[in-house]
Amino acid sequence: EYGEEGxxxxxxxxxxxxxxxxDSDNILESPKIKPLGKKRLKYIQKRALQEYPFLKSxxxxxxxxxxLGEDYPIxxxxxxxxxxxxxxxxxxxxxxxxxxxxxxxxxxxxxxxKNGIQNG
Numbered sequence: 001e002y003g004e005e006g007x008x009x010x011x012x013x014x015x016x017x018x019x020x021x022x023d024s025d026n027i028l029e030s031p032k033i034k035p036l037g038k039k040r041l042k043y044i045q046k047r048a049l050q051e052y053p054f055l056k057s058x059x060x061x062x063x064x065x066x067x068l069g070e071d072y073p074i075x076x077x078x079x080x081x082x083x084x085x086x087x088x089x090x091x092x093x094x095x096x097x098x099x100x101x102x103x104x105x106x107x108x109x110x111x112x113x114k115n116g117i118q119n120g
Contacts, residue, residue: 041093044075061085063097067117071096 048064049055055062055076061084064076074097077089085100092099101110 038090038093041075048076063092065097 055078058078059080061081062076062078063074063081065072066075069075073094074092075094077087077092081092082088
């Protein structure tokens with residue numbers, strides 16, 4: 001539906017965009033959040049799919065983190081991520097992505113990713 005270029009543009013916007021998820025009770029602003037429970041994480045995942053429906057058609061592994069939350073918790077993982085890593089969504093929700101790094105992780109790659117996140 002989006003084509004490769006359109007999908008990349010959508011993904012870039014997703015990564016750069018700072019969204020506020022609003023519900024009937026409050027506005028979820030990450031710096032003020034307590035750790036998220038399972039019910040709240042499911043709600044956030046549902047809202048992510050509503051706001052970014054292209055995520056349903058992405059066949060590569062995808063993780064989304066809350067860049068405003070304490071220690072950048074994972075708030076979305078797709079099935080391709082589960083198949084690639086053998087971690088279930090439930091296992092990764094609320095964790096920082098650092099747990100995926102191991103002895104074979106290239107430290108230069110980690111630095112490049114970190115710099116990319118900090119510099120937008």
